[in-house]
Amino acid sequence: MMKKIAILGCGTVGSGVAEVFYKNRTSIEQKAGCQLDIKYIYVRRPHPELPWQDKLCTDFDTIANDPEVHIVVEVMGGIEPAYRFVKTCLQNKKSIATANKELIACKGAELLAIAKQNHVNILFEASVGGGIPIIRPLHQCLGANEIDDIQGILNGTTNFILTKMIRNGMSFQQALDKASELGYAEADPSADVDGIDACRKICILASLAYGKHIYPEYVHCEGITHLTPQDVEYAKDWGGVIKLIAKATRCPQTRKISIEVAPMLVADESQLSTVDDVFNGILVTGDATGDVLFYGKGAGKLPTASSVISDVIDCAKSADTIDTLYWEDCTAQESASIIENWELLPVQSYLRLQLADRCQLEKIREIFSLPVLLARKNQPENEIAFVTPYFSPEQLNGILENLKKEGISLLGKIRLL
């Protein structure tokens, strides 16, 4: 039996999907257990420069109503019209393979439920970690585990910028310019550098691991725009690097989830400290398996296409909804009751302070239990940096406000992983 595929969107990932499909078609069909072909590629307007002219289609309804189409690949990105298209396809009993993290992070629970009602699938391996297998390992290979913790470097653009700051001593702006030049940063880089992209991805992983939809709007999210080369130098003296970490942990006592995205000091001993450049790394801790790291290219045409096609194969093979890939919706009220308030969770932080006067050092030593002072080259006399004992963000902010009154100002603050 021949199953037909439609691809919605023909940008980088869409054309990559077509390319990889035709390159490895024989082995893909063998793995899918049936013949496969691409029937349509949906584009908003005609693109005479594209190959596959016979497949281009500007009318979504033609695709939605074609009973020959079994599997729809959604690689348009963004919420609309992707959301409307995906919903319609699922209702018309077509399975979806999507790379759209925004769509899954915002509408995942609803779409998974619609897929289940219609006995089809919505799969999204490519939405997190690009070419790295992570969604399937999480719900399938680690199925015997309770997931205790997920820590990830989930955004390649910010990881590239931080790597440049660490290795080449660049400022944030210089490193961002370099990333733009190489095509690693978008014209508007805010979704990356403000941590929003990483936040969507950790929400998807946490929803899958903990069974409840975790919406990005309830997650504390900090970006990397305020980081300086000075912070990078102090981090090195401490024995680590600064990475944008997305993290979700289930508290064994309360069963609540603590989840956040923020730049963090990562010790050199952590496997995440050597995840550099545009690579992604995801460290999953299961109660039986311990730490498992998944590492690879978190973005790019062919890696992402590779993940999308692994989903296409599964869509083709599955006679019904894959029921381990599922989570329930979660109201705002429920969210408040299952997500820990990060402001109350004690963490250690790196602080960089500007003293008004060197004799204030005694006071600092007292408040922060005699911290070891960190050093950097050309350190101004009244600048100090150190790692605090455990404080909740709320407590620490209170302390910092009091210090400000005495003329001690905050230059940098980064929590420890």
Next chain:
Amino acid sequence: MMKKIAILGCGTVGSGVAEVFYKNRTSIEQKAGCQLDIKYIYVRRPHPELPWQDKLCTDFDTIANDPEVHIVVEVMGGIEPAYRFVKTCLQNKKSIATANKELIACKGAELLAIAKQNHVNILFEASVGGGIPIIRPLHQCLGANEIDDIQGILNGTTNFILTKMIRNGMSFQQALDKASELGYAEADPSADVDGIDACRKICILASLAYGKHIYPEYVHCEGITHLTPQDVEYAKDWGGVIKLIAKATRCPQTRKISIEVAPMLVADESQLSTVDDVFNGILVTGDATGDVLFYGKGAGKLPTASSVISDVIDCAKSADTIDTLYWEDCTAQESASIIENWELLPVQSYLRLQLADRCQLEKIREIFSLPVLLARKNQPENEIAFVTPYFSPEQLNGILENLKKEGISLLGKIRLL
């Protein structure tokens, strides 16, 4: 419907499987989509000290002939009686989840064929990489890829020994003693230190990736017993570490497979260079996805049990044989035609030589195209070390034999990854 499980063997892994199963039973049953329970635990003789006395059974035939048993976990290790038991169970239409790498490396093709004939499964996620998901990602998540290359640190014992040699300057024997003391090495450590265990594992991965059974006896396999602290020091000066690497690559032109197990110099830039202690790391290169690294605990009670149970879940869920997990048998003659002769493949090597006389250095420079000399502390005057240009092992051995005639003797030889 309730599906019953039998566990063959109640050593470390067997008791781990029972422990993890009862701990996470609710979520395991949810993922399996049915109720599950352990009915038998096969032991060769009574073990009054074990819990689960009501399940212990010393008669294999009782298990083999019980129609209630759907899934059999084989964690006895070794070929016999595991092979006979597994074959009987498959023929009696029971699915198998096994951690037995020796069994799969030697009898995989035959057992996979028997499973297929009987519409059941033989799954072996735990046979490679312990708790790291690698078998399923390889045939499923990376299904859109042609696998170009697999490089792995697949044996925790040897990796622990090498880490001790690198970090603490221990000799091989001191590090082996330490491993034995900590329970990381068996009473007879030869299967580990001679590379045999790693060889079985790379054969399983290569068979799966390339579709033909690669038998260990046709694979070049070197151990780590001859490595010295001096080699470790020179490797550091070169900019890397020595690791026991198992490697399988498909040559794009000939479609032949080059496969071997040997200690290799791994550059500090490689993700494998930081896989330390008892951890395993497997770097898979797909034509679309690029490099993907899987990292975690390669052995141990709970990690291995976690992988076995992920297979139990899949056995419970699958109505028929999973057909992507399959390879064909391969005769000795076919093996010769698909496996490259490693003696003819050019590689770069690190050499450590003892000169009879310092003036022989000129000759060495000439033969090896002016290599950069490596240095170590307390280096004897007539000892030199360097990295050669590309030579096949056959060529290089010829050169070394000629040098021997002139009184230049070989102290160390390690290929580069």
